[in-house]
Amino acid sequence: MTKTPPTPFYDQVCPRQPLNRLLSGRSCGAELRWATQRIVATVLMVLCILIAALRPVQAADLQIAEQTWQLGDYVAHANAVRTDFLAQEVADKFEIERSNEKALVTVSVQKADGSTPTGPVEAEVRVTVTRSEEETAENVEMRTHRADEDVYHLGVLSVRNGESITFNFAITPEPGDETYRFGFERYFFTD
Numbered sequence: 688m689t690k691t692p693p694t695p696f697y698d699q700v701c702p703r704q705p706l707n708r709l710l711s712g713r714s715c716g717a718e719l720r721w722a723t724q725r726i727v728a729t730v731l732m733v734l735c736i737l738i739a740a741l742r743p744v745q746a747a748d749l750q751i752a753e754q755t756w757q758l759g760d761y762v763a764h765a766n767a768v769r770t771d772f773l774a775q776e777v778a779d780k781f782e783i784e785r786s787n788e789k790a791l792v793t794v795s796v797q798k799a800d801g802s803t804p805t806g807p808v809e810a811e812v813r814v815t816v817t818r819s820e821e822e823t824a825e826n827v828e829m830r831t832h833r834a835d836e837d838v839y840h841l842g843v844l845s846v847r848n849g850e851s852i853t854f855n856f857a858i859t860p861e862p863g864d865e866t867y868r869f870g871f872e873r874y875f876f877t878d
Contacts, residue, residue: 758867761808761860762799767792767852767873770843781832783843787877790852792827794840796860811859812840819851846875 756763770778770789778785796810814827827842846852855870 754871756867756869757799758796758858758860758869759865760799761810761858761867762797763794763856763858763867763869764797765792765794765854765856765869765871767854767871769846769875769877781841783841788845788847790844790846790873790875792829792842792844792854794829794856794858795838796858798860807836807838809838809861810840811863813857814842815855815857816844817853817855824855846877848875848877850875 754765756765767790769787770783770791771785771787773783773785773791775785777783783789783791792814794812794814796808796812798805798808812829812831814829815824816827817824825844827844829840829842832839832841844852851872851874853870853872855868857866857868859866
């Protein structure tokens with residue numbers, strides 16, 4: 688019983704061409720290039736998947752996405768991030784202490800045409816938070832800042848490592864006819 692040796696890769700791609708012609712690129716080059724490109728693309732795809740799977744999820748990746756809500760004729764933008772993510776110039780400008788144990792809550796309200804914001808509006812903004820290990824809500828003191836035509840509402844609160852905080856917002860745009868409520872939950876990591 689004679690065993691047949693396995694067919695080399697180049698013979699599978701171009702079985703009718705001698706090895707020296709195949710390697711010289713004078714014939715069957717397109718098939719070899721196509722097969723090589725498929726192998727390289729597959730290897731690169733597997734590497735990208737492995738890198739993505741092995742890369743640890745950073746807390747910053749989870750906390751940067753801004754939250755947006757359509758509220759009748761208004762659009763509200765809100766976010767909460769650790770204050771150590773702020774650039775020093777921004778923290779100084781708004782008198783905010785940069786710390787991995789403090790979070791900044793930001794809110795802005797804009798008049799909207801459909802879902803497209805058309806301009807900032809004054810609003811009364813109230814924020815309460817409920818921490819994962821507590822059942823009572825606490826108020827966050829919000830300050831209003833104006834820059835050119837923009838209006839921002841900012842508040843700072845303390846956070847602990849691994850803490851989940853539920854943010855609840857009550858926004859009353861001027862002239863104050865209706866109050867809109869929304870919220871989100873955010874996890875904070877201080878390590």
